[in-house]
Amino acid sequence: MKVRVDDDACHGHQMCAIAAPEVFGSDDYGNAVVLIDGDLPPELEAKARRAEGNCPERAIIIED
Amino acid sequence: MTATDDPRIDPLTDYDIFDRDFILDPFPVMDEIRESQCPIAHSDRWGGSWMPTRYNDIVAIAQEYETFTSQQILVTPPPPQQAEGAYANVAAPPISSDPPEHHWHRRLILPFFAPQAVAKYEQGTRDLCNSLIDAFIDNGRGDAAADYAQQIPVRVIATMLGVPTDLSDTFTGWVRGVLEAGLTDPKVRMESRMNILNYFRAQIDDRKANPRENDLITTLLNAEVDGQKVPEEYVHGVCNLMLVAGVDTTWSAIGASLWHLAQHPEHRAQLRENPDLWPMAIEELLRAYAPVTMARLVGHDTEFEGCPMKAGDRVLMSFPAANRDPRQFDRPDEVILDREHNRHVAFGAGIHRCAGSNLARLELRVALQTWLDRIPEFELEDPSAVTWAGGQVRGPRQCQVRFPVG
Ligand code: HEM
Ligand code: SF4
Numbered sequence: 001m002k003v004r005v006d007d008d009a010c011h012g013h014q015m016c017a018i019a020a021p022e023v024f025g026s027d028d029y030g031n032a033v034v035l036i037d038g039d040l041p042p043e044l045e046a047k048a049r050r051a052e053g054n055c056p057e058r059a060i061i062i063e064d
Numbered sequence: 065m066t067a068t069d070d071p072r073i074d075p076l077t078d079y080d081i082f083d084r085d086f087i088l089d090p091f092p093v094m095d096e097i098r099e100s101q102c103p104i105a106h107s108d109r110w111g112g113s114w115m116p117t118r119y120n121d122i123v124a125i126a127q128e129y130e131t132f133t134s135q136q137i138l139v140t141p142p143p144p145q146q147a148e149g150a151y152a153n154v155a156a157p158p159i160s161s162d163p164p165e166h167h168w169h170r171r172l173i174l175p176f177f178a179p180q181a182v183a184k185y186e187q188g189t190r191d192l193c194n195s196l197i198d199a200f201i202d203n204g205r206g207d208a209a210a211d212y213a214q215q216i217p218v219r220v221i222a223t224m225l226g227v228p229t230d231l232s233d234t235f236t237g238w239v240r241g242v243l244e245a246g247l248t249d250p251k252v253r254m255e256s257r258m259n260i261l262n263y264f265r266a267q268i269d270d271r272k273a274n275p276r277e278n279d280l281i282t283t284l285l286n287a288e289v290d291g292q293k294v295p296e297e298y299v300h301g302v303c304n305l306m307l308v309a310g311v312d313t314t315w316s317a318i319g320a321s322l323w324h325l326a327q328h329p330e331h332r333a334q335l336r337e338n339p340d341l342w343p344m345a346i347e348e349l350l351r352a353y354a355p356v357t358m359a360r361l362v363g364h365d366t367e368f369e370g371c372p373m374k375a376g377d378r379v380l381m382s383f384p385a386a387n388r389d390p391r392q393f394d395r396p397d398e399v400i401l402d403r404e405h406n407r408h409v410a411f412g413a414g415i416h417r418c419a420g421s422n423l424a425r426l427e428l429r430v431a432l433q434t435w436l437d438r439i440p441e442f443e444l445e446d447p448s449a450v451t452w453a454g455g456q457v458r459g460p461r462q463c464q465v466r467f468p469v470g
Binding site for chain 2: 013014017018019054
């Protein structure tokens with residue numbers, strides 16, 4: 001599983017980083033960055049899905 | 065008697081956001097509107113407004129900034145005098161800005177509010193919370209709203225702006241003048257606005273004469289966009305907004321959360337036993353007790369979800385109503401601290417998403433953690449004596465609690 005952030009849709013709520021701090025962080029402006037290149041380790045998949053389900057802008061894209 | 069029980073008031077056509085019962089408990093009226101044939105109600109009161117109540121409608125309006133402008137964002141119209149005389153050009157960027165200017169109005173301040181930038185306020189906030197509790201912990205009672213919640217954000221913002229924290233009570237009075245009493249009293253609103261703008265005009269003059277290191281106002285005064293220094297009105301407006309946006313809002317969220325925890329020993333125990341829950345628990349409390357309602361001004365005649373909206377109409381962005389929509393949230397009226405999916409919009413949505421949200425969360429977490437560390441068990445002294453403010457920002461203003469001493 002991979003995750004991406006749609007930078008046009010992201011408005012920096014940071015709910016992703018709250019739900020999954022291992023997967024998402026913040027740039028200098030508070031917008032989301034993905035911290036893991038390539039496939040997520042399986043143990044972080046559930047957290048990444050939770051992050052997706054907490055983003056008010058639906059800016060997180062999960063590619064299974 | 066609630067507004068809904070009163071045969072003379074139909075919430076669908078005549079809601080009153082300043083009605084005492086609505087302020088005390090707005091959710092029955094919001095639910096009634098949301099589940100009716102017409103989930104976007106209209107009322108002629110207070111200058112007239114539309115009130116959408118469904119999550120999807122409110123998020124869509126927040127995202128459609130071309131139709132729903134931020135020319136006016138308070139829930140009642142500005143006093144006519146505001147457009148004349150001194151400071152007529154000083155607004156509250158970026159909250160009062162529309163694209164394209166909104167982009168740089170917001171981008172210049174975002175770095176001050178990124179999670180990594182606000183972390184430096186954590187220890188000072190904790191020390192402040194502890195010293196506030198020291199003042200009443202031996203009494204076995206205290207006012208969780210007035211003696212605690214109200215005292216915290218104003219000092220954090222003053223620190224951030226580089227202005228004296230001992231003026232906190234004065235600042236709080238001005239902010240309440242704009243966001244509470246001033247919404248229904250144009251004279252109070254105008255006076256409070258002038259007090260704030262006079263104060264920050266002098267602060268800006270001081271920074272121009274004596275620039276400071278690592279100072280938000282100095283940094284903004286020196287900021288350039290496209291090779292040009294930003295106008296002073298912009299900096300003046302940002303100071304205005306930071307004070308007005310950062311105080312009532314956060315204090316209301318802290319106060320409402322303590323009011324909730326006072327009545328829910330099981331949630332206090334859950335947080336004690338699972339400290340990892342804190343960050344998500346804060347989001348759930350924000351969802352359930354979202355303090356802020358904003359407004360938009362319709363930019364051109366339009367039909368939205370069947371409602372004929374005219375240019376200049378006011379639309380209330382009831383984020384509290386959105387956050388209780390059962391179409392979006394299971395069991396919306398229950399506080400579920402470990403809720404799995406919580407796309408709440410207490411901080412708004414779209415381009416105006418609260419710039420201060422990371423600071424607000426930090427203050428909320430530190431304020432609640434410190435309270436529960438020091439006062440693990442407490443209850444409302446008299447639930448019916450709790451007073452609330454509402455309209456633009458909803459939260460408890462007096463909230464006496466009692467607790468065991470020692
Ligand atoms: C729990 C506390 C808070 C809540 C619930 C809250 C809520 C909101 C909401 C709903 C908006 C969106 C306004 C709109 O759509 O028109 C907003 C914007 C804003 N808030 Fe907050 N706020 C809080 C605390 C703060 C703090 C502590 C600050 C710091 C100064 C702050 C600064 C701002 C700014 C600058 C904006 C404008 C952003 C823009 O227009 O681009 N807020 N806030
Ligand atoms: S929760 Fe969504 S909008 Fe917010 S920072 Fe993360 S990706 Fe961006």
